Structure formats: C-alpha cells, structure tokens
Amino acid sequence: MMKITLAEVEHVARLARLELTLEEKERMRAQLDSILSHIDTLNELDTSAVEPTSHVLPMTNVFREDEATPSLAQEAALANAPDRHDLFFRVPRILEE
C-alpha cells in the first residue's frame, strides 16, 4: 500500500516552502514511501504507557539575570544580507499597491 501520495508530497512541500518539479515530487514520493515503510516497524512496540523523551537532560527552565550585555552592531548584523536598504533588510513588496 502506498504510504504517501503525490498530493501529500505537494502539501508538505508547500508547508516547508520548497518548490519541487513534477519529476522531483515523484522521486521524493517513492523515496519517502520506502523510508516511511521502514519507520512503520515502530508500530510493533506498545508505547501506550511510555513517556516521550524530547531531551535527554533532566532540565526544564534555565534562567539568568535580565541584564543588558553588548550585542551585534547593526552593521555586523546586516553584513550578510542578500539585499538591504539603509539599515534594513529589503524583501519583495508584501502589500498590494
């Protein structure tokens, strides 16, 4: 049985902001299908009484004093910008004229 359909691949690609060609989508579908079939082996395990592990360290919140410390200068923060205008990152227009 097919684990993942072409329509699902298209949906996930949209969520991930990835543009794929039709050929890429088809290859991706087949590859994800085989990986997901392997992943299905997890269903052999009864985990109804098991707590999830999101993190191995026994820590929850890590607090520090709220003190101002030096941070990046504006020029340094903008130095890698693909496009900028004065002291701003420039992006394509997002509002209608």
Place this chain on the structure above:
Amino acid sequence: MDLTRLTIHEMQELLTKREVSATELVRSVLDRIGRVDGQVKAYTTVTEDAALKQAEAVDRLRATGAPLPPLAGIPLAIKDVICTQGVRTTCASKILEPYVPPYDATVIRRLKAQEAILLGKTNMDEFAMGSSTENSAFFQTRNPWALDYVPGGSSGGSAAAVAADLCAASLGSDTGGSIRQPASFCGIAGLKPTYGRVSRYGLVAFASSLDQIGPFTKDIRDCAIMLRAIAGHDPHDSTSVDLPVPDYGAALTGDVRGIRIGIPDEYFVEGMDPEVEAAIWAAIRTLEELGGTQEKVSLPHTPYAIATYYLVATAEASSNLARYDGVRYGYRTSKPDDLLEMYQRSRREGFGPEVKRRIMLGTYALSAGYYDAYYLKAQKVRTLIRRDFERAFDTCEVIATPTSPTPPFKFGEKMDDPLQMYLSDIFTISVNLAGLPGISIPCGFTKAGLPIGLQLIGKPFDEATILKVAHAYEQATDWHRCTPAV
C-alpha cells in the same frame, strides 16, 4: 623529521623545548596541504595568512618567557558547520556559500583563548546530513587510505585532514555518528562527548536534541587534551551542563583491570562484514588480556533506532532549517515576484537533494494528523532506547561495539538508496538518542587495507572511562601509528 606526522602532545614537547617554532610547524602543515589536499580535498577554506600571523604571535609570546596554554601553536582544522568570525562558514551548502559569521562559536573562542592555530574549514555532507561527505554541494572528499573510497560522514573533511596529516587535530559534529563513523573509516580517534558536555553555541543547528561537537585526533592523549579545551558550561547554550570538567589526561593510567566491558548481543547480527566482526572480537580479547572482563548486555530496542532517529532528527531539522529564507543571510534567488516565491525559490536553488528529503520527512512527521503517529511515537521509543542503556550500565562501565557494520565503501555505492545509507549508521545512532559519550578508535584493517573502528560507549558525563579504556587498548596495539601512503 616530518613535523606534520606529530601528535599534539609531541608538538607541545618540541614547542616547549623550543626545538621548533610555531611558525615552522604551521608552515610545514600548510606546505603539506598545498602538496596533498589536491588529492584528498579535505578543506573548503584554508586561512593560510591568518594561520601564519597567529603562529608568529605565539612565537613572540613564547619569546617573552610567559607560560603558554596546552594548545598554543598547535595547527587545527574546523568542520565548516562551526561559526568562525570573519571566515566563511558554508555547511557545504549553496544556501550558506556566501555566509561570513559575525561571531565565533564558543568552542572556537576556547581554542583561540589557548592560542591554537586555525588552518581552515573542512568539507562535510551538506548541513551534516549524510554518511559519506558525498552530499557536499562543492566537491567530494576522498579517503586518504584509498582515494576511490569515501571518508565517511558527515565530518569527512575533518577526519580525512587528521588521517592525512593536514592538521594536528580537528573538530567535527556528531548527530547520529558523524564523528565516530568517519573516524572509523579514516583510521583515527573520534569522540562524541555526552550531550551537554560541550557548548553548541555557534554550531549551525541540524537536530538540536542530538547535535554535539567533538574532536578527531591521532591518539587518545590528544583526544583528552582537545576535550578538556572545548568542554564546560556556557551561558550561551542553555543545554550545556554546569559540571566540573575533569583532567582527562589524568584518567589515562593504562590500568583497566576489573573494568566490565558490556557486549550487546543485538550489535553482533547477521549481515555484518566478517572482517569487521573479526577485528572487533580481537579488540575485545585484547581488552580482556589487559584485565577487563566481558559482560553480556542487552539493548533490545536497537532494531528500532534508525526509524526513531530519522523521525526525531528530521523533525528537528525541518524546524531548524526554516531559518534559511533568503532574508537575513545566505543565498537569495534573483528577481522573485513576491515574498512566497522568494522563500520557495531560494530554498529550491539553495538546498541539495538529501537536505530537501529530510526537510520533507520532518515536515511530514510534524504535520497535522501525523504528529502522534510519527513524531510522538518516535519520542516514546527514544525513551525505551535510553532505558536499555541505563539497564545495561548497571552491569558494566563501558559498552564495546563496531563503529560501523562495514569498512569504507566506494563513491556512489549508496547514493541512489537513501534508506541503505541511513542503515549504515545503525551502531552509532542509539548513542545520540540516549545522549551518551562514544568514541571510535582504530582496531585493524581489512585485507584490502581499509581501516576498521571499535566503538566504546560510556555512561553520561563519564568520558574519562572510555578515554581510559581506549588509551589502554592503544598502548597495547599499533593501529593508531599506521599512516596512509597519500
């Protein structure tokens, strides 16, 4: 004497006695990079001028008679996933090709504080996703032992650079085996510390609950020196743990009498390469002759580790890699019509196939309707895998396994089948899921002359014991002294 062959502690001795200057040392390694790296292709960037200037500064400091830290004047290489201020940090990806970090990772600050010399950045699988370094967007790195074989991955450049004497030691990162497997493939030592032992600040994130920085070295004494230099709490990384950093060198007593070595049945399964299996059993016998004892242990959830890992790691990756949007840094597509097109095209053109595959799998596993079935399920199985190790460590101090089920493979052999490539990480992945320290050390060669690695796994924050056992084994064998002909 060929200075490039020396270990860190051998270099230290010559530098301290002033039999050689840092400038001579760095010059000789840079010369070797010039002669040999055209074949190995370990480096993405070599910072020759900066390295020589740093070396001259160290020599001037030494001339003042001031006491210098252990790594002063030692030439090191850094995986291109660790941020270096003013030096391009690409993650071997087109999307970060132009990126010059405005800050140093904490591990880099620590190395610089010790006056270590940074030679440059090393090649890797794009965003550390891969097991062969074939996923680099730039070029392939070759195994110094056999140039038509892969060096392993994802830290293939850092491993190959140490094996080929293109640096004294290097740093890599390990999310599912990316330090230990290339160390095994290249015949050197590679350590993944306990999760939380080394700060990840400035390590470009792949899977934040699994990633850890660690060293590649020519022997275990060097490994102890490097770990001590980079370990410790960092306020910039809330997952770095505030525990004292022991003097790992002091643990290298050579005495392993009475140490119990756990052998997990589940790691000696059919399908393992017979030459690898024979070498591992021979290594275990050597440890017994040194006074260690063999204990049978069981890690029953091992068969589920790959599936668990590829859900947890890709889910975290899909979230971490959402930041590459073409706005603040990195690659942006030309002349997009609108914002959405800018995101989609920049990511399409900037990411390679394996990275896209993992973003897709991770996004799918986190998406509405699939979260419980995939991501939550994987997190629960992760708990079972952790418990396996906790139970096993009730009856042993270290666990010994092969690092990889096979010796190095040829270029292209696994590139068409992602699942086969993933399965090659079977012995290293559980260690990341459980957050444990693990080391790979050389323990033999195949008849064809390809290196084989032994993995030693320790209890949380007990790097000292795996280093002690690795060092005792090293003292009893000569594998770490073998060098490739390249």
